[in-house]
Amino acid sequence: MIRIQAEDFDTSAEIARLTSGRGDVGAVVTFSGLCRDEAGTLAALEIEHYPGMAEAEIGRIAVQACERWPLTGLTAVHRFGRILPGQNIVLVVAASAHRQAAFEAAHFLMDYLKSRAPFWKKEHRIDGSTGEWVEAKESDEEAAARWR
């Protein structure tokens, strides 16, 4: 299940959605991405996204993950709008009978999401200035490439 939303998410509730009432799930891996304060200089991140394509693109990545690993469930939630340091930005939950599949699928989904999902972050600084748009990192491209 893919959701793009302004509101926060609850990790326990998202795990329960993939596990409650069933006996075939042995392993659940979650990844939460949080806003860092960049050594106290960041006031907030403003996250812009491409509505429609964001859901579609994460959905395409999720389908690849489901084809590649034997998963019993997969959830991705990405927030947009103003996010303060310490707050959640993104959640991935991967469930499977076995731990290796859950770990790899969650890691894959995050690596791909970083370099393929249409989201952009703008920094607002503590000193009141509107900072720069966050630049894409070479290392994120490389992280995605290693799954090919």
Add this chain to the structure above:
Amino acid sequence: MIRIQAEDFDTSAEIARLTSGRGDVGAVVTFSGLCRDEAGTLAALEIEHYPGMAEAEIGRIAVQACERWPLTGLTAVHRFGRILPGQNIVLVVAASAHRQAAFEAAHFLMDYLKSRAPFWKKEHRIDGSTGEWVEAKESDEEAAARWR
């Protein structure tokens, strides 16, 4: 933080313990291990542990993880006693500035915990029989060995 307990745990609360009030955490990976029903044949698992050594051994593995990856926090909770299908057995939470460290540390801790932490599982079957003690898997030894 290491805890061995009979009670269930709440993943969101354990994440909050490692993130609330700080701005240096960018990534949190959790692993939850659940009791599977073995295609409807399992009534419950009974988990025995070695009190004292269980905490000490998981602590030793956790120290290795903290030396190997730049973590901001690391939690492991392992339950003992009677566990029903669909219920939680174990939780690992790894927090870091960056996602690669959080993913690897959580995966490492789980792989080592499987083959080094003094816990044993006995199966109780739906048909009323007391099943066997779960046998250690070669694949768990190999999973731990790949981190060496």
Add this chain to the structure above:
Amino acid sequence: MTRLIYFAWIRERIGKLEEEVELPSDVTTVSDLLQWLRGRGEGYEAALQQPKIIRVAINQEHVEHREPIAGAREIALFPPMTGG
């Protein structure tokens, strides 16, 4: 008519969220489109001066610059993504 949509600093430099354009018949690939847009004014030139780094989606799917734009209802231009 084709709908063009802009995001992040491309949107800021062009000064528009989106617009409808009638593309000349010799604009057939994504590369052609980026080149054509640069001639539409200072903001466009500022946004697209390094065409190599511009990411493009046609009908909400990523495309390479060499790909044709025939049949596109919606073309989005944006910087490298920084989600997650």
Add this chain to the structure above:
Amino acid sequence: MTRLIYFAWIRERIGKLEEEVELPSDVTTVSDLLQWLRGRGEGYEAALQQPKIIRVAINQEHVEHREPIAGAREIALFPPMTGG
């Protein structure tokens, strides 16, 4: 006196959770201990007939079978672990 502790099916076969023993002076390594215990009765023999798979901890730390047991206050015997 040394405290011996047993877990899982080793505990079930020996029929004891733990016991205090006076070790003979020629029992100096973990291997010696396992061999000596097998002579203490049927239950011990049933529990320890495949000594290779028995895991041992001295004072709550894993040890290899070749290691000495001098100074051990608490020696635990258990099957391969199945936690997690």
